[in-house]
Amino acid sequence: EVHLVESGGALVQPGGSLRLSCVASGFTFSNSGMHWVRQGPGKGLLWVSGINGDGSSTKYADSVKGRFTMSRDNAENTLYLQMNSLRVDDTAVYYCTRVHTNTWYDGFDIWGQGTIVTVSS
Amino acid sequence: DIVMTQSPDSLAVSLGERATINCKSSQSLLYSSNNKNYLAWYQQKPGQPPKLLISWASTRESGVPDRFSGSGSGRDFTLTISSLQAEDVAVYYCQQYFSSSPYTFGQGTKLEIK
Numbered sequence: 001e002v003h004l005v006e007s008g009g010a011l012v013q014p015g016g017s018l019r020l021s022c023v024a025s026g027f028t029f030s031n032s033g034m035h036w037v038r039q040g041p042g043k044g045l046l047w048v049s050g051i052n053g054d055g056s057s058t059k060y061a062d063s064v065k066g067r068f069t070m071s072r073d074n075a076e077n078t079l080y081l082q083m084n085s086l087r088v089d090d091t092a093v094y095y096c097t098r099v100h101t102n103t104w105y106d107g108f109d110i111w112g113q114g115t116i117v118t119v120s121s
Numbered sequence: 122d123i124v125m126t127q128s129p130d131s132l133a134v135s136l137g138e139r140a141t142i143n144c145k146s147s148q149s150l151l152y153s154s155n156n157k158n159y160l161a162w163y164q165q166k167p168g169q170p171p172k173l174l175i176s177w178a179s180t181r182e183s184g185v186p187d188r189f190s191g192s193g194s195g196r197d198f199t200l201t202i203s204s205l206q207a208e209d210v211a212v213y214y215c216q217q218y219f220s221s222s223p224y225t226f227g228q229g230t231k232l233e234i235k
Contacts, residue, residue: 035224037171044214044226044227044228044229045163045165045171045214045216045226045229046226047223047224047225047226050221050224059221059222059223061223062223095170095171097170100173100176104218104221105159105218105219105221106161106176106218107161107163107173107175107176107216107218108161108163108171108173108216109173109176109182111170111171111172112170113169113170114170
């Protein structure tokens with residue numbers, strides 16, 4: 001069965017750092033483009049970042065560019081999101097999700113349950 | 122950025138009736154070289170992650186009931202639930218992947234039972 005399991009969410013002060021992880025199982029991780037999508041409290045979905053299958057290419061939303069870094073370890077089937085200089089408006093549930101095909105251009109067909117990041121003093 | 126606008130923001134439909142959700146993009150999502158529309162629809166139930174229902178504007182994902190259908194092209198798209206069931210209560214989002222930087226979602230449409 002296909003699974004994505006996120007971890008690493010926590011309460012952190014503004015300006016702090018956090019690293020999220022997402023462990024994949026049930027599919028060939030190294031052949032899959034992966035993304036992070038977040039959802040603020042009571043809000044809609046916001047794409048955060050994406051990475052291709054071999055990790056050679058990444059993309060970021062303007063709101064996180066320069067502060068967040070996405071990476072992956074295909075040997076460990078794990079996706080990461082390093083989040084620095086966190087702001088109150090980064091507070092959200094962060095979902096790890098897979099692109100349906102190993103391209104940048106398709107829907108997101110597998111989602112984790114999410115991990116909660118709260119940025120507050 | 123491509124702006125996705127859904128209408129209505131909320132919708133109440135009787136069980137067994139048709140539900141229609143619209144999505145409009147600020148630029149065409151039709152790629153002329155392959156004649157495909159780069160649009161997906163998701164369903165999100167309370168406390169759950171989103172679920173991909175439809176990709177390429179009209180291709181239903183495996184396991185999605187056939188009462189769900191997607192239509193439209195260019196800038197205007199529609200998600201239709203032909204006969205609403207109680208388990209369809211959710212928030213529905215459209216998403217464009219014509220531009221991968223950034224991908225953008227509609228604001229969501231909350232579907233309830235009348």
